Amino acid sequence: MTATGDRIDDLPDAGDELERSSTAERVADLLRTHIIDGALAPGARLSEERLGRKFRVSRNTLREAFRLLGHERLLVHEFNRGVFVAKPGAEDVVDLFRMRRALELAAVRVGAQAPADAIGAIGAAVEQGEAARARGDWEGIGTANMAYHRAIGGLLGSPRADEAMRQLLAELRLAFHVMAAPRDFYAPYLDRNRRIYDLLAIGAFEAAAAELAGYFDAAEDQLVRAFTTGAQA
Amino acid sequence: MTATGDRIDDLPDAGDELERSSTAERVADLLRTHIIDGALAPGARLSEERLGRKFRVSRNTLREAFRLLGHERLLVHEFNRGVFVAKPGAEDVVDLFRMRRALELAAVRVGAQAPADAIGAIGAAVEQGEAARARGDWEGIGTANMAYHRAIGGLLGSPRADEAMRQLLAELRLAFHVMAAPRDFYAPYLDRNRRIYDLLAIGAFEAAAAELAGYFDAAEDQLVRAFTTGAQA
DNA sequence: ATCACATAGATTGTTGAACAATACTCCAAT
DNA sequence: ATTGGAGTATTGTTCAACAATCTATGTGAT
Structure with missing residues (x-):
């Protein structure tokens, strides 16, 4: 019952389907969606405490989500002031x-x-x-x-x-x-x-x-x- | 002493010079540097505990740094397994x-x-x-x-x-x-x-x-x- | 009124500890 | 050689605390 004529090697590689995701990633996806379709207005401030309470996640997890979105230019992070929805000019x-x-x-x-x-x-x-x-x-x-x-x-x-x-x-x-x-x-x-x-x-x-x-x-x-x-x- | 003929508007905008940075950002910069000039080999695993001890930062801060670097394709994050230096093919x-x-x-x-x-x-x-x-x-x-x-x-x-x-x-x-x-x-x-x-x-x-x-x-x-x-x- | 300053309150930055969930290691059994 | 399982190590996530910084308010002086 070893590798005798099986075709496992011919199976397609496991896609991202089976990739589980962290809470931070899901929060980031959610935020991205809300920003894109306007539920979160440009310039809006994203309070860690309020958003954390809303999504039922800890501040640390929320902050990880913010950093995940950071490079996408949809959020702007101002040190010691908070995270805002970007406001393109x-x-x-x-x-x-x-x-x-x-x-x-x-x-x-x-x-x-x-x-x-x-x-x-x-x-x-x-x-x-x-x-x-x-x-x-x-x-x-x-x-x-x-x-x-x-x-x-x-x-x-x-x-x-x-x-x-x-x-x-x-x-x-x-x-x-x-x-x-x-x-x-x-x-x-x-x-x-x-x-x-x-x-x-x-x-x-x-x-x-x-x-x-x-x-x-x-x-x-x-x-x-x-x-x-x-x-x- | 109000806005009488001053030239404040003509001053160059405050550059990033005066932008303070968070610990996570500095750690991310450090990691990026180390990865780029090879101090951290491709495929190497970045243990939260060991790196945190090395850099004297908490695991949470370190994880923020990882997420900051996430979109740059220099790191690969595998859920529940850890963060690795990317290994381009x-x-x-x-x-x-x-x-x-x-x-x-x-x-x-x-x-x-x-x-x-x-x-x-x-x-x-x-x-x-x-x-x-x-x-x-x-x-x-x-x-x-x-x-x-x-x-x-x-x-x-x-x-x-x-x-x-x-x-x-x-x-x-x-x-x-x-x-x-x-x-x-x-x-x-x-x-x-x-x-x-x-x-x-x-x-x-x-x-x-x-x-x-x-x-x-x-x-x-x-x-x-x-x-x-x-x-x- | 306007400005300067001080104070208080709110929010972010960062840490450390704790626990759950998952991955990894090693050994025994078939 | 492969499977199964126990034990260990690591990550995922939360919570609570405190320091540092920002924001708003209020007071007094000019």
Whole structure:
């Protein structure tokens, strides 16, 4: 009954499914979620005592969760003053777009060597967005747009790039909460998303990159304008 | 004595100089340093009790430091098992180069809009490297090469990109410790660094990008080869 | 009124001890 | 050689305490 013809070695490696998680990690996930969808407003102070009581965790565990989130720029830690939800400004939006341009344009340009179904994932996000528009689900359009750009980043086939994209988009979402974001912000870009996807699907990677660059220019301009006018307060 | 014509607003913003730091941050910095220059070997286990005794900090503070370093991929946290110095493999090197290509090539391509002395910083790193070679300081060549590529990333003028570059290069340095890195690994690239800088200095950004791409191909190939042969153990 | 200063209260920074839960080691048994 | 189990070591988490720092308030002097 030893290793006689078994196929254990052929089994897929154990994924993260079976990875248990610590309390601090779960708290960090919870905080991230609440920050991203606005339950915790930008600038809000996260009191150790109050949050600890709310989540039923000790201050030490909570502090570990804070440190876990520290590098994601969703929280700001001020020594001896506390932890606050980040409050991105116009400069942050500009910087976020710098990074997006670098990563996403690079991803599109190497689209020819993209992993198996990476382009298919982009198409799925396009249709997800169009479906949301069809039923007037503005929230859904925003979500689909996030998925779309994460899928674009996925063309790089790089775990590190995937995580970077996740972070960038999360931070951008936070920036949306700072200004009074119009519910149909993303709607105008749906057609462009479709166009870029079509170009990718036929292998016109440079043309897709040019089109994507146009999207960045337009979206960044619109965002920065919204910042420097309305949300100045 | 109120705000009569003072120039307080013209003063430079308070930098991080006056930012006090927590014990956990200092411990994290210390650990990062030790990991990067090899005092803590890849794969080494960081015992809470032993390290806490060594650094004279409590386990809780030490755990905060671990979480602070968590996102930098220099440490690996395995639940209920402990924290280990990361041990990058060949796939990690490949992924790191994917990111470097995306970021550094993008940086070079937008070199025309780079901040004031960004290109000068690259030149300084080139000379720093050549000076180190002149006195046979191989360690110094490696350090200068890091500075060189960080300066390349600096062309983007993006705080987020700067931090990303810092992290990528730190991780790459860790990968060097995994394999038996020859002391003169970087020496062959000094001339190429100089050539790229000269192209940047005259504004030939696309040519510089092509040259840089060549560097990536050569360096990645050499690294991966070193991994899959020698350091297989 | 405004400023300076002192005081008190609240919050964070850090420690140490304690206990539960899990992993690791080693030895016996089959 | 593998399995099972007891005992030990380490991590996960909480709690309580205290020092250090921030924040708000109040008082008095100009």
